[in-house]
Amino acid sequence: MDRPDVPARSRITGAPAAPAGHSGMACWICSRSVARFEPYGVPPRPGRCPHCGAKPRSRALVRLVRDRIRPRLAAGDRVLEIGPSRFSADHVIGSRLFAPARCVAVDVRRRHHHRRLGAGGRFVAASAAMLAFADASFDFILCNNTLPYIREDRRALAEIARCLRCDGLAMIDTHRHPGTTRTAHAHRREHPGLGGDWFAANGDAWVYGEDFLDRVRDAGLEPVEKELFPGAPAEFFIANGLKPRVRALFGSRHRSGFRRFFGPGAGERPRVPPGSGPPPNLLPPV
Ligand SMILES: [Zn+2]
Secondary structure (H helix, E strand, C coil), X not given: CCCCCCCCCCCCCCCCCCCCCCCCCECCCCCXXXXXXXXXXXXXXXXXXXXXXXXXXXXXXXXXXHHHHHHHCCCCCEEEEECCCHHHHHHCCCCCCCCCCEEEEEECCCCHHHHHHCCCCCEEECCCCCCCCCCCCEEEEECCCCHHHCCCXXXXXXXXXXXXXXXXXXXXXXXXXXXXXXXXXXXXXXXXXXXXXXXXXXXXXXXXXXXXXXXXXXXXXXXXXXXXXXXXXXXXXXXXXXXXXXXXXXXXXXXXXXXXXXXXXXXXXXXXXXXXXXCCCCCCCC
């Protein structure tokens, strides 16, 4: 099948995905029909868009922000991302996805893809363990699978808690593996068969275990794990190249933070009547 080229920075249309082929699969980011999502990661698993390269969790993040987080933000609110990926620079923190909130991104050094964040002070070179921001200055903080790369991760979590407003929310999602948390160095010794690409994909400082939530609580954040597409039918996950369940971990200083973004109010979408079943590309309520 011929597939037209798409620009590296494909536009998030906000519209339902383009009519898909017979399989009914399509990508939320570039809206192209997808005959088959490509394998990616270590070990490889299907889920990457063959057109724009968006991975399943990246696609889910965009829908989370667009449908759940942004509707709870007002002009003047502030969003911080710690260690934005290339995808986020293109489609999340570097896009208009959080508008009308003001966004800023930090990383220990300016990388090539950070240039896409543009002028206007939206990028600050800073350590996550020592954020140069006032107490309680952000409404939403995005720290998406970044902590396993930060050696001073406890200090980074404490800084997230310090910089978060009382009714703010942080997304602090990360891989968690069986067993207890260990350094990446110790994990490498225990599993000599794992190559450098595994640590590049999963974290080169920490391999978090089931006790990760204790670290979050120690930093003064109350962790809450949330299903992002509760009640969606199995075909929804298949059609959108997602795992059967998509969960993300959030932390707030006070329950009002979680309530602000996940309680009833703006951002709620009408539920599909029972039995009618949404088409595969229609997002159910988060
Ligand atoms: Zn795509």
